[in-house]
Amino acid sequence: MGFHFKLIGYPITHSLSPWIHEQFLERSNLQGTYKIDEFKPEDSFEENIKRLKNEQIDGFNVTVPYKQAIIPFLDILDDTARKMGAVNTVAYKNGKWIGYNTDGVGYVRSLESKYPNLFNNKENRVLVIGAGGAARAIYYALDQYEFSNIDIANRTKATAEGIIEMAHSPRRTEILSLEEAEKNAGSYELIIQTTSVGMKPNQEQAIISSNNIKLNTIVSDIVYQPVLTKFLRDSAKKGAMIHQGHTMLLYQGQYAFEIWTNKKINIGDMDTKLKDILEGR
The missing domain is CATH 3.40.50.10860 (Leucine Dehydrogenase, chain A, domain 1)
Structure with a gap:
C-alpha cells in the first residue's frame, strides 16, 4: 500500500x-x-x-x-x-x-552538516536577526546547545523580548536594534538572517550592511530565492563563510x-x- x-x-x-x-x-x-x-x-x-x-x-x-x-x-x-x-x-x-x-531542528541540522566544528565551542557568539516564527524556532533550537551568547536584533525590540523567555538555561541574551547589530557585527562567530529581506523580487536588499563582519564569521541566510542573497554575497566578500537557506x-x-x-x-x-x-x- x-x-x-x-x-x-x-x-x-x-x-x-x-x-x-x-x-x-x-x-x-x-x-x-x-x-x-x-x-x-x-x-x-x-x-x-x-x-x-x-x-x-x-x-x-x-x-x-x-x-x-x-x-x-x-x-x-x-x-x-x-x-x-x-x-x-x-x-x-x-x-x-x-x-x-521541525523548523529549528531542521535549521540546526543544516548548519551542523556544513560547519560541525561551530558546535564544539560554547563560547561562540551568535546573532539572530529577526523576531518572527523562524527566528523563534532557530533561537529555541540553538538554546539546546547552550551557547554562551545568543543575541537578537530586530527593528522593534519589544517583538524580540518574548523569544528570550523560551531559554531553558540562564544566559545573557541582548536585544539589539538593527543599527546596533550592524555596528557590532564583528563580535559574532555566527550571524543568522531570518527575515524575508533580500527575497525575490527584492534581491538587492540586505537587512544590515556586511561592512563590519569579521573574517571567517559564519553568515547564514534562510532566504532561498535567490539561493545566494545580497547579504551572503557581501559577507563572502568580507571573508565570511556562508550558509545558504535552501x-x-x-x-x-x-x-x-x-x-x-x-x-x-x-x-x-x-x-x-x-x-x-x-x-x-
Whole structure:
C-alpha cells in the first residue's frame, strides 16, 4: 500500500516539498506518495480538515497560512510545537494526530552538516536577526546547545523580548536594534538572517550592511530565492563563510520524514540538486 503524505497551505502550487519527499521515498526504498492539497481561504478550513481525516493519510506538512489554525484539530502537540505556537508537520500515530515543528531542528541540522566544528565551542557568539516564527524556532533550537551568547536584533525590540523567555538555561541574551547589530557585527562567530529581506523580487536588499563582519564569521541566510542573497554575497566578500537557506528546506523535510517513517535519510547530493532547481526558476 505504501505511505501517503501531503502538504496543506495556500498558495502552494510551486512548493518544492513534493520533489524533496519523493527523493526521500526513493532513497529509503519505500513506496508512497506526497501530494499538494491547497486549502483555499474562501473554503471552510474545518471541512477541509474533516476531509483530510477521512483520507487516512500517514502524515502531512502545514505551511502558511495554517500553522496556527491546525492546532485545535490535533490530539497531541510535542513540546517544541507547543512552545512555538505553530505546527508544520503532523503525523498519524496510534489513532492520534500529533503536531510537530521541525523548523529549528531542521535549521540546526543544516548548519551542523556544513560547519560541525561551530558546535564544539560554547563560547561562540551568535546573532539572530529577526523576531518572527523562524527566528523563534532557530533561537529555541540553538538554546539546546547552550551557547554562551545568543543575541537578537530586530527593528522593534519589544517583538524580540518574548523569544528570550523560551531559554531553558540562564544566559545573557541582548536585544539589539538593527543599527546596533550592524555596528557590532564583528563580535559574532555566527550571524543568522531570518527575515524575508533580500527575497525575490527584492534581491538587492540586505537587512544590515556586511561592512563590519569579521573574517571567517559564519553568515547564514534562510532566504532561498535567490539561493545566494545580497547579504551572503557581501559577507563572502568580507571573508565570511556562508550558509545558504535552501539547505534548511532539506533538513526540515528530513526531520519530518523521520517522524513519519522512522527512517533518517542521508541528504547527500540533494543539496546540489535542489540548488540547481532553484537557480533554474
